[in-house]
Amino acid sequence: MALIVQKYGGTSVGDLDRIRNVAERIARTRDQGNDVVVILSAMSGVTDQLISMAEKIHTPPDAREMDVLLATGEQTTVSLMAMTLQAMGYKARSMLGYQAEILTDNRYTKARILDIGAERIKSLLAEGQIVVVAGFQGMDASGDITTLGRGGSDTSAVAVAAGLKADRCEIYTDVDGIYTADPNICGKARKLSRISYDEMLEMASLGAKVLQIRSVEFAKKYDVPIHVRSSFNQEEGTMVVHEDANMEKVVVSGVTQSKNESRITLRKVPDQPGIASRILTPVAEAGISVDMIIQNTRLSNMTDLTFTVPKSDFDASMAVEKKVAEEIGAAEVLGDENIAKVSVIGVGMRSHSGVASKMFAALAAENINILMISTSEIRISCVIEEKYTELAVRALHTAFDLDSQ
């Protein structure tokens, strides 16, 4: 008998029929003799509807009130799920964020979990109840409702699993698991049976949309194994776990791509100490996060500085830099939205050399020009022209022996 936390996303609880299907899956887990805690999202689409209603009133709506409004979405699904389980003859109880003692800071709409007081859940489990907890929501120290940001139910699930010291945390979603590449782009992509937390963090931040990044950080910190799997079939999905010796044998675990990048170049900048800071600080002050930065030294005390920002911040960044260019006497500001970032990821890189050169060679073989490069301990990313994205992903997938037979 184990204690299992299961999280179901919005499409899995999208209507009463789907809630019934999920309830049957929960019941099976219970019938096998396990204690079960269920974390639910709002019905798919509901959160967006509520946001658009609020934005008709005022943009942006007050964040505290937004959280009060958004929290109704999960409140609805947990009560309906508890009723459904009861109708099937099971003991079940819903718990809202404040009742489950999910304590957060008070950064409304993007709060972070500080603590889980799992006592109330534990005592309900001891009564034989299936406990159905509203995901995505918590309570701050003054008793106000907070929400955890998009995908926050994943983090709720991992946090509750950590608080309860659960044996497993299962994240049910509308995909089968984590793939070596996006199957829509790369037909030979394979489902991974295991992936390390660190790889998953790199994958999540680079465009794989399966798990909220923070949930993975939380799982790593509190050593919670996550099982990502589909709520529409019974197949095993992907385990997200601490890295082990076996994983290190594989050089690259996955290839990702992101088209949400854009780049800005300031040409012929006077090459003085502190000039990079004068160029980049105004962008940071506008709340825009810069990803890669490259500085090319030129002749005659002039340099070019290039950096990337999210595509959604491109216009704002260009406006900022045009002002900066005038102030510092740069020749011109060039912008490019037609770029993409492809990355290879794997904990095996720590113990294998030659990964970068293999990557560059694979791209060169397809005549794909590399515009920028950045690396971490377990990742190499290249910025390329956007039109080559899919070709690059497939080429790298093959080059690193990831293709399925």
Next chain:
Amino acid sequence: MALIVQKYGGTSVGDLDRIRNVAERIARTRDQGNDVVVILSAMSGVTDQLISMAEKIHTPPDAREMDVLLATGEQTTVSLMAMTLQAMGYKARSMLGYQAEILTDNRYTKARILDIGAERIKSLLAEGQIVVVAGFQGMDASGDITTLGRGGSDTSAVAVAAGLKADRCEIYTDVDGIYTADPNICGKARKLSRISYDEMLEMASLGAKVLQIRSVEFAKKYDVPIHVRSSFNQEEGTMVVHEDANMEKVVVSGVTQSKNESRITLRKVPDQPGIASRILTPVAEAGISVDMIIQNTRLSNMTDLTFTVPKSDFDASMAVEKKVAEEIGAAEVLGDENIAKVSVIGVGMRSHSGVASKMFAALAAENINILMISTSEIRISCVIEEKYTELAVRALHTAFDLDSQ
């Protein structure tokens, strides 16, 4: 500067435009220098939608989970209202039942308010906030959400007003106030400027649907003056207050009717001590409330016993009594669903005599036969054939000088 509690019902907050209209009314009250606490219902129709969704799962749905589900309705309106007030430049904060410390017993779906801890509302008022409280909902001692039953937001409003010792409690609804009779039946009905709590209690239980009965009991107990008025115009409505000398000059304040009655007669019952109890206890045990009871003594140790029950409980009551009739040897059980109850109400009855005979004469003048009679200190009710209901109301309205010019 006064402390004013305003309650707006579901039709008044039925969509974003209406919420905006209500917000403007709240803002005016605030601009006049008052502290304002607002109590809101769910958008009209929402509560019924939620109930019907839950009933698709199981009938009846679990009461605790029902309350979790239903509470989302008011949670939505209070957050939208707070956002709207903020968009207009006012400081505003929503409060859910548990945040406003509305403590109830744990009779889910029909909980009673035990206590209001008004400290949090008071401290928000001290900050200059307009406080927008979710009506209809509270919290029991273990932190679970409870709801107060249909019309419960009225009781929330009066309870909060009592807890805050507010100067006024204004109940905004879709009617102008309390009328001397139902204007749909009696064209000459007039709006009352004042009515006593006791009269209002008799009116509410006899079919006027303006205020939840419990809110009036609460207002009477804690001496909260209620102003019932329309949210669609600026006119003064009706004050519900303690009775005063002026009210006693008027013999009858209003005429009401109810078609929700049915009656059951057991004929030729052996006239033994305890026989009424043997007939009525099984009905009570079935959870059905009996209103009027009449026993006609007949010759030869036989009696007829007649009582009324709500029409919705008629079939169940007939089934119970057929069994009882067999056990006690009654001759037959007769049922009649085509009856109505008309009543005249007024605190003036305490000091005036002849009200009953005037009522009987007025009905007799229209050839309306009286089937049963019951009275309280400030009310006389007659059961008549249902088809005469409207005629009876108009005749009594005229007889007691209530007609408008």
